[in-house]
Amino acid sequence: MKYNFDEINNRKVNFSAKYDELKPKFGRDDLIPMWIADMDFKTAKPIIDAIINRAEQGIFGYVSRPDSYFESACEWYKKKYGWNLKSEWMAHSHGVIPGMVMMIKEFTKPKDKIIIQSPVYNEFFDIVEDHDRELVVNPLKIVNGRYEMDYDDLEQKAKAGAKMFFLCNPHNPVGRVWTKEELIKLGDICLKYGIQVIADEIHCELVYGNNKYTPFASISEEFFENSITCISPSKTFNLAGLQSSILIFGDKQQLETYNHLLQIQDIKRNNCFSLVATEAAYRYGEEWLKQLLEYLKGNLDFVNDYIKLNIPKLKTYTPEGTYFAWIDCKELEMSAKELEDFMNNEVKVAFGLWYGKESEGYVRMNVACPRSVVEQALIRLKTAIDKL
Ligand SMILES: Cc1ncc(COP(=O)(O)O)c(C=O)c1O
Structure with a gap:
């Protein structure tokens, strides 16, 4: 069977930590949630x-x-x-x-x-x-x-x-x-x-x-x-x-x-x-997984290409595994606190930001969501960085 990973699923009816915990965690709930490690996709049909x-x-x-x-x-x-x-x-x-x-x-x-x-x-x-x-x-x-x-x-x-x-x-x-x-x-x-x-x-x-x-x-x-x-x-x-x-x-x-x-x-x-x-x-689960991996790889490549082309101040790593894009924002020359405020209040995307001292200046973007959502998040990122 062919799965449709482009489908937008309403996770607001899902008691989803990713959405429902935005306010307590990031101080506002109008962010695109790309922080916690779960996916916005429905799982495999046999499951x-x-x-x-x-x-x-x-x-x-x-x-x-x-x-x-x-x-x-x-x-x-x-x-x-x-x-x-x-x-x-x-x-x-x-x-x-x-x-x-x-x-x-x-x-x-x-x-x-x-x-x-x-x-x-x-x-x-x-x-x-x-x-x-x-x-x-x-x-x-x-x-x-x-x-x-x-x-x-x-x-x-x-x-x-x-x-x-x-x-x-x-x-x-x-x-x-x-x-x-x-x-x-x-x-x-x-x-x-x-x-x-x-x-x-x-x-x-x-x-x-x-x-x-x-x-x-x-x-x-x-x-x-x-x-x-x-x-x-x-x-x-x-x-x-x-x-x-x-x-x-x-x-x-x-x-x-x-x-x-x-x-x-x-x-x-x-x-x-x-x-x-x-x-x-x-x-x-194998058949679904095969299709999932193709889609996720497409999302990760999309992030890489978009950033290279449109946000030259940022640098991405090509992940060999996981569904995270790891983005180097050091050229923005912000402290950890400034970067967090900027991502939350200007970019309005909830990224992962807490992986130790060595992660300062980086954000983790969870791309396990429809490509249209990844694109919206990247547009927000570009627009806010262009304004700096
Ligand atoms: C590396 C790693 N280990 C463990 C977990 C959490 O696993 P569990 O929910 O089974 O405790 C995560 C979730 O993001 C993870 O990324």
């Missing part, structure tokens, strides 16, 4: 059908998780990425971030160091600091217009002692899809200094062209044993509101501890809709 079928049963009691649930993820990863996952390594979580919070609380102690690579997804900063762990930043560096990991800096910081490393693969917000070689260098440093890798791979299906997603834990037995991987169809298939993800543990003891925590907090079950939606995504 909608699975949810409708479940809803029509009319009974929403507690659910048990059939074996086919984790198996569907195993089959998807095997088919798409050649990773021989096993259901017995998997555990449920109400989200990647809730899962990572449990890892912090259970597998590290207060004041332990956790390394992140800024600019990076804002929750990585918050969940470390909110739990009284020490944040250690290994900044990404820009080499020939492309973000890379700084291994020398990482080694220095690893040597000083750290408990965990949060990997974002593909990387939000800079759009890098880390190569196998890059991941090996990183994984070797973490092994050498006894640092566990938490691989957040939630954006893994959103990869363009010849770029190739490599599951970190699939690289070697040692990397697998030294890692926990977080996956979910929630970004790729726009299911974040169903609140479920899958954690893949390389350490059996940690898996048992984690499952015990779910048990004693009574949070071990999926809700009835995430159960059927996840399985439908992994089993029947």
Whole structure:
């Protein structure tokens, strides 16, 4: 079936955080919302059908998780990425971030160091600091217009002692899809200094062209044993509101501890809709995903071309993955606060703006919306910059 990603869907009837939280977050609600990471597209028909079928049963009691649930993820990863996952390594979580919070609380102690690579997804900063762990930043560096990991800096910081490393693969917000070689260098440093890798791979299906997603834990037995991987169809298939993800543990003891925590907090079950939606995504989502990726790539190219042609003061990076355009606004010569005020009150687009010190002067534009909306946002951006 042919999907129409140009269709404008009314998310105002959708209790959508992206729209309904504009006022509290940005101080006004007349902005084009391009901040939080979800999509304005309807999900794949097989997923909608699975949810409708479940809803029509009319009974929403507690659910048990059939074996086919984790198996569907195993089959998807095997088919798409050649990773021989096993259901017995998997555990449920109400989200990647809730899962990572449990890892912090259970597998590290207060004041332990956790390394992140800024600019990076804002929750990585918050969940470390909110739990009284020490944040250690290994900044990404820009080499020939492309973000890379700084291994020398990482080694220095690893040597000083750290408990965990949060990997974002593909990387939000800079759009890098880390190569196998890059991941090996990183994984070797973490092994050498006894640092566990938490691989957040939630954006893994959103990869363009010849770029190739490599599951970190699939690289070697040692990397697998030294890692926990977080996956979910929630970004790729726009299911974040169903609140479920899958954690893949390389350490059996940690898996048992984690499952015990779910048990004693009574949070071990999926809700009835995430159960059927996840399985439908992994089993029947491929056709929709193929069309989605083509459309998203078209949007990302559109942003690049438009900016090059019409807003020469801005610079874009070509994302290898994710649905974010990462836009360098440093030539506007504004402080972080000035840039935020300008984007909110003059441009009137709600961009993502909070990814650490290294993100100052940049904005993240979520292009997972109809191209006409992307165009409107770019016109607003150009008009406001022309007036400066
Ligand atoms: C890299 C990354 N990890 C995790 C999340 C959030 O995942 P969840 O809603 O499952 O907690 C996001 C959402 O934007 C993200 O970009």
